[in-house]
Amino acid sequence: MVNIPVLTVEKLNKRFFLHEQETFIPSCDDVNLTVNNKEMTALVGPTGCGKSSVLKCIYRTYLPRGGRILYHAEDGHTTDLAQASDHRILELRKRGIGFVTQFLHCLPRKATLDVVGEPLLVRGEKKAAARDAAADILRLLNVPERLWHVPPATFSGGEKQRVNLARGLISRPRLLLLDEPTASLDPATTERVIELLSAIKAKGVAMLAVFHHPELVRRLADRVVELTPQGAEFQETEEKIQ
Template identity: 45%
Template sequence: MTALIETIALSKTFTLHGRGGLQLPVFSGIDLSVYPGECLALTGHSGSGKSSLLRCLYGNYAPSSGAVRIRHAGDWLNLSDAAPREVVAVRRRTLGYVSQFLRVIPRVSTLDIVADPLRRLGVGVDEARKQAAQWLQRLNLHEHLWHLPPATFSGGEQQRVNIAHGMISAPQVLLLDEPTASLDGDNRQVVVELIQAARAQGSAIVGIFHDDEVRQAVASRCFDVEQYRGFSVGAAA
C-alpha cells in the first residue's frame, strides 16, 4: 500500500529576527508516513510542536529542512518547494484542514461557506448547497442559522461549520487540529463518527486530539512529537 502523505527528515526552527536572530528549534528529523484508512494522532506536551507539524503538513509553515510529500493527481508532490498554484490545487482537490478557528469571508452565509469546497471542484450550486445542508443537519446546526454569516455564532457552532467545510469534499488527506475542542458530548460523538467514516472511505488523517476518549475512538496509531523536539537556543550565525 502506498502512503498518501509523508515527511522525510522534517525539521522546523523559528528565527526571531527582532531578537537578534534568536533561534527556537521546534522539532528535528521527523520521518512519518500515513496510509489510506489510517488516523495518526500527534501526541506530546503543550509546546512540543504538534500544531507546527500540522501546519508544515498543510504548507502554511515552510520547513527549515527536509520535505513534506503528498500523493496528488496520481503522483508525488513535494509541498515544501511547490509553486503557489500547485499548493492551491492540492488544497482544492487532495488536502483538507480543520483548524481550531473558523476563518471565512465576512457576510457570506454559512450554507455557502460549507458548499464552497464543492463549488471549487465544479459541483453545481444547487447540488453543492444540498450537500452542505446535509452536513449541517448531520452536525446539528439549526436550519435558521444556515443563511446567516457565522461570525456571531458560538464557538461550538463555528467549529461545526469549520468541520463541515473541511470534510465535505472528502479529501484524500485530512488534517485535524482539535476538531472537538469546543463541542458538547453529543456533537463530539457525531464528529467521531464522521472521522471514522472518512477512515472507512480511505482518507489518510493526521490529527491532534487532546480528548483521550476521542483519540482512542478515532486513531489507528499515535506519533509522539516530543521525541523529536529541539531544545538548543542560540543566535543565528
C-alpha cells in the same frame, strides 16, 4: 487489501525568526510520520510542541525549513510539499488535501451555507449543488437550521467548530488534516464527530489529526506520533550554528 501510504513526512523542521528580539523560535524538529489510506495517524504532545505547525507545513501555510513532505497521489506520482510550486499546492488543496484548522477563518459577511460549500465551488461545482451538500453535512453535524443563512462570525465556539468541520469534510479529500476538531464540542456532538470520522476513514480517507484527549486517540487512531517539547537545548544548538 494493504493500506497504502498517502503521506510520508521525513525529518521535518520549522523555526521562526523574531526580528525584534533577533532570536529563533523553534517550532518543530525532526518530525517523522506516515499516514496511510483508511487510517488515522494521531499527533500528540504538550502545548507548544509544534503540532499545529506540522499540519501547517503539510498544508504549506508555513514553508518548512528542512525535511521532506511526500504526498503520494493516486496515479503513483509523488510530490514533495516542502518544495512544490504554489500552483501545485493550490491544485492539491482543491482536490487532494483538506484542512480543518484549530480556529475558523472566514469572510465576515458570508452565510454559513456558503462558507461550508466554498470548497465545492472552488472545484467548479454549481452554487445550488454546493448549498445542498452544505445543508446535508450541517444537518449531520447538528448545526441548527436557523444558523445556516447567518455568517458564523458571532457563533459560539462549538458552533464555529462544527462549521469548520463541515467545511473540511464536504469535499472528501484523500488526505484530511484535523487540528483538535472536537476541542469545544459537547459529549453528544463529539460522539457524532467520532462516528463521522470513522465512516470517512472507512471510505478510504487518510487522516492526520491533533488531539489532546487520550480517549479520542484510543478510539480513532491507528498510529500515534508523539512530539517532544521544543526547548532551550534546541535553541542553544541552533545559536551555535549561526
